[in-house]
Amino acid sequence: xxxxxLIIGCGFGGLEAARALRRADVDITLVDKTNHHLFQPLxxxxxxxxxxxxxxxxxxxxxxxxxxxxTTLLAEIVAIEPQARTVTLxxxxxLHWDHLIVAAGATHSYFxxxxxxxxxxxxxxxxxxxxxxxRVLMAFEAAxxxxxxxxxxxxxxxxxxxxxPTGVELAxxxxxxxxxxxxxxxxxxxxxxxxxxxxxxxxxxxxxxxxGLSERARExxxxxxVEVKVGAxxxxxxxxxxxxxxxxGPERLLSRCVVWAAGVAASKxxxxxxxATGCTLDRAGxxxxxxxxSLKGHAGIQVIGDLAAAQSHxxxxxxxxxxxxxxxxxxxxxCAAANILRRLRGEATQAFRYRxxxxxxxxxxxxxxxxxxxxxxxxxxxxxxxxLFWLFAHVWFLIGFRNRFVVLLDWAWAYWTYDRSARVVxxxxxxxxxxxxxxxxxxxxxxxxxx
Amino acid sequence: xxxxxLIIGCGFGGLEAARALRRADVDITLVDKTNHHLFQPLxxxxxxxxxxxxxxxxxxxxxxxxxxxxTTLLAEIVAIEPQARTVTLxxxxxLHWDHLIVAAGATHSYFxxxxxxxxxxxxxxxxxxxxxxxRVLMAFEAAxxxxxxxxxxxxxxxxxxxxxPTGVELAxxxxxxxxxxxxxxxxxxxxxxxxxxxxxxxxxxxxxxxxGLSERARExxxxxxVEVKVGAxxxxxxxxxxxxxxxxGPERLLSRCVVWAAGVAASKxxxxxxxATGCTLDRAGxxxxxxxxSLKGHAGIQVIGDLAAAQSHxxxxxxxxxxxxxxxxxxxxxCAAANILRRLRGEATQAFRYRxxxxxxxxxxxxxxxxxxxxxxxxxxxxxxxxLFWLFAHVWFLIGFRNRFVVLLDWAWAYWTYDRSARVVxxxxxxxxxxxxxxxxxxxxxxxxxx
Numbered sequence: 001x002x003x004x005x006l007i008i009g010c011g012f013g014g015l016e017a018a019r020a021l022r023r024a025d026v027d028i029t030l031v032d033k034t035n036h037h038l039f040q041p042l043x044x045x046x047x048x049x050x051x052x053x054x055x056x057x058x059x060x061x062x063x064x065x066x067x068x069x070x071t072t073l074l075a076e077i078v079a080i081e082p083q084a085r086t087v088t089l090x091x092x093x094x095l096h097w098d099h100l101i102v103a104a105g106a107t108h109s110y111f112x113x114x115x116x117x118x119x120x121x122x123x124x125x126x127x128x129x130x131x132x133x134x135r136v137l138m139a140f141e142a143a144x145x146x147x148x149x150x151x152x153x154x155x156x157x158x159x160x161x162x163x164x165p166t167g168v169e170l171a172x173x174x175x176x177x178x179x180x181x182x183x184x185x186x187x188x189x190x191x192x193x194x195x196x197x198x199x200x201x202x203x204x205x206x207x208x209x210x211x212g213l214s215e216r217a218r219e220x221x222x223x224x225x226v227e228v229k230v231g232a233x234x235x236x237x238x239x240x241x242x243x244x245x246x247x248x249g250p251e252r253l254l255s256r257c258v259v260w261a262a263g264v265a266a267s268k269x270x271x272x273x274x275x276a277t278g279c280t281l282d283r284a285g286x287x288x289x290x291x292x293x294s295l296k297g298h299a300g301i302q303v304i305g306d307l308a309a310a311q312s313h314x315x316x317x318x319x320x321x322x323x324x325x326x327x328x329x330x331x332x333x334x335c336a337a338a339n340i341l342r343r344l345r346g347e348a349t350q351a352f353r354y355r356x357x358x359x360x361x362x363x364x365x366x367x368x369x370x371x372x373x374x375x376x377x378x379x380x381x382x383x384x385x386x387x388l389f390w391l392f393a394h395v396w397f398l399i400g401f402r403n404r405f406v407v408l409l410d411w412a413w414a415y416w417t418y419d420r421s422a423r424v425v426x427x428x429x430x431x432x433x434x435x436x437x438x439x440x441x442x443x444x445x446x447x448x449x450x451x
Numbered sequence: 452x453x454x455x456x457l458i459i460g461c462g463f464g465g466l467e468a469a470r471a472l473r474r475a476d477v478d479i480t481l482v483d484k485t486n487h488h489l490f491q492p493l494x495x496x497x498x499x500x501x502x503x504x505x506x507x508x509x510x511x512x513x514x515x516x517x518x519x520x521x522t523t524l525l526a527e528i529v530a531i532e533p534q535a536r537t538v539t540l541x542x543x544x545x546l547h548w549d550h551l552i553v554a555a556g557a558t559h560s561y562f563x564x565x566x567x568x569x570x571x572x573x574x575x576x577x578x579x580x581x582x583x584x585x586r587v588l589m590a591f592e593a594a595x596x597x598x599x600x601x602x603x604x605x606x607x608x609x610x611x612x613x614x615x616p617t618g619v620e621l622a623x624x625x626x627x628x629x630x631x632x633x634x635x636x637x638x639x640x641x642x643x644x645x646x647x648x649x650x651x652x653x654x655x656x657x658x659x660x661x662x663g664l665s666e667r668a669r670e671x672x673x674x675x676x677v678e679v680k681v682g683a684x685x686x687x688x689x690x691x692x693x694x695x696x697x698x699x700g701p702e703r704l705l706s707r708c709v710v711w712a713a714g715v716a717a718s719k720x721x722x723x724x725x726x727a728t729g730c731t732l733d734r735a736g737x738x739x740x741x742x743x744x745s746l747k748g749h750a751g752i753q754v755i756g757d758l759a760a761a762q763s764h765x766x767x768x769x770x771x772x773x774x775x776x777x778x779x780x781x782x783x784x785x786c787a788a789a790n791i792l793r794r795l796r797g798e799a800t801q802a803f804r805y806r807x808x809x810x811x812x813x814x815x816x817x818x819x820x821x822x823x824x825x826x827x828x829x830x831x832x833x834x835x836x837x838x839l840f841w842l843f844a845h846v847w848f849l850i851g852f853r854n855r856f857v858v859l860l861d862w863a864w865a866y867w868t869y870d871r872s873a874r875v876v877x878x879x880x881x882x883x884x885x886x887x888x889x890x891x892x893x894x895x896x897x898x899x900x901x902x
Contacts, residue, residue: 052503074592126877141525426577
């Protein structure tokens, strides 16, 4: 019988690992709890109604239809049994493995305050994106119907928590929606009056980038109308807004649309692995792995991607942590697959080495920041050329020719028309957003057009 | 102050009425409980993962952004007060009107058996389409994991109730998915083994079309592999399947994916109108209207579209009922708007006359039936030319240039590749579909690839 490889999760890490084994004489079972692979760098575009979900996601079993050694299963794994070499699914069934790659990823963390979650959704899955999109669009709808000026202003205030790439992209795009897409479509409110605030606890936005680029990003955000508050920690979030503390003291921000783009929390499978194997977890719950991505004492189990706290080992240099970005997950996936093949051939495994090709973040139309490592040295640029680079890089790495075409089409359309292609919200959507506007006594014209 | 026109609902009827008033010296408030206008003839394509939601829906306030006399509101109307000339919204606010057009539409009916609804979703809104899509795709996923052959067969049996255009289109497309899109993507099941059944209580499918075309449609369905049962009434639906009665007696069909495409039930606003004005409702709850689409004794209120039980009045002919199709709703919308303008000018209103341009229904790739009334006589054809006609007619009437382009693109892609563009299901999806597969004692290889 051929070796049984089980891969948990079909994000960037799991996908690359399965692909890298396409010519191997093995049987691969690829398990994910959704039916699709998500191109997460563009998830914020679904959240801001710029792209539809199918543009950035591909059905897993469609991707692997021609790779005969892969069986795709839609299932959720709840336990891992290293001694028996099995995993247990949510419905009780079990899968056997000879080699296991755990690529279950990570999600956002509320730093222990999970009670904030209902008021400030994060952005990790398509469902998250739909919910954020609903809240943003419905906030404008509710404001159009709101008579009270103070409540209306609170509805038109959008807060993004977290100054990393996701937060910067979201805040920039909210500002674009308010300033460019929606004006003219409302009769009682002026969407350009909306305020977009980006709250970051550290001293600058995009802390993973060089300081010069952080500064460029902040300028571009300001040009779009985003108010950036750095050195601001969130101390509370509720249905009406959030409380922050800055150097100058506490502050209350009213908002009915708060989006959480801060903090990392590894998948719960990390804890399951720690209990089953005794491996260590870092503060975010990520699994500490050996240089070859395997678990100490369990050479048959490898952990990759956002779930792993991995180091990059380059000869002659100190090991360095691997950042939680898509290229990191993809390279780990390929390394894990290669190490399985080495073990099957009786060879020694190799340590993982991360090749950092650079960092990108976009802020809005015509503007982005790019930080590339080239053999000649660092290449950093921002503004319009960076934006073009960002655009083509993301389209290049999208999965699927059709998706690339549609995304380019949507973006070209949006660029020329300022239109956003995916504003449709299924179902009624004002829940949780509009304050009640009771009928005024004797005055039955609550919603007459202004002027 | 200008006359206040209130239009309830932005389906085909409400949309056309609002547009027809674009140059009038009036103020229009257009209210819908969603933020989008839905191109319903193509909703089944979202339900069968062929198109994404934004392709067939357009944000209402975006559509009307340049029509300055329209104010769009997202709200749900719960009561109508004809004496005071107001309506009441769900949150208690009230809107005043001088002229009211009620275009709230209709939905499907379970003929009094609303307890069947959880087991057999209908297809009226985007949420319905997403749910049907989820059930169809997840049925194949669950079958891939199912060990028991009888349960697997039940998962691969799809039943559509209702042989009108919607039912025929759904059934044909389910068969296409099973025979052309999914084969090759599964390792344990063969999607071509799926059975698709179309259950119709009357003597033939597409009863609104001439008998010859009904027969062509039935042949094309059979060629696609759809089993048609006519003269079959549904007597019960539950989580495991449904019970039907035919001439030969009762029959039980096992299925975990039953779709309801039968029966019409008017919006609840019909009943609200009847209580408030004393107007009559027909058996489906539709409001019986005067020849000029107004209510008896309430000239300021008109009811159009699927909510109205209207008659077409052509000179020298008997009045004939207006079918519940999109062109009917659109023509009624234009007529209602024109009658408002006549009343404002002090002129008499005109009776509504429906111009029947014909009927189309598609069955699957390369096949459709078309029944057109031309000045030279009836023109009927089927098969490939009908399918091309159907395709271009629907694209022509789609709202929005971009949507037309994307839909053509999606269809061209699907045609050449058999791919379906919108298979992504957000969130885990096996709820309600898979029977539990408990771990087998001693055998931990529940999901080893076959062979």
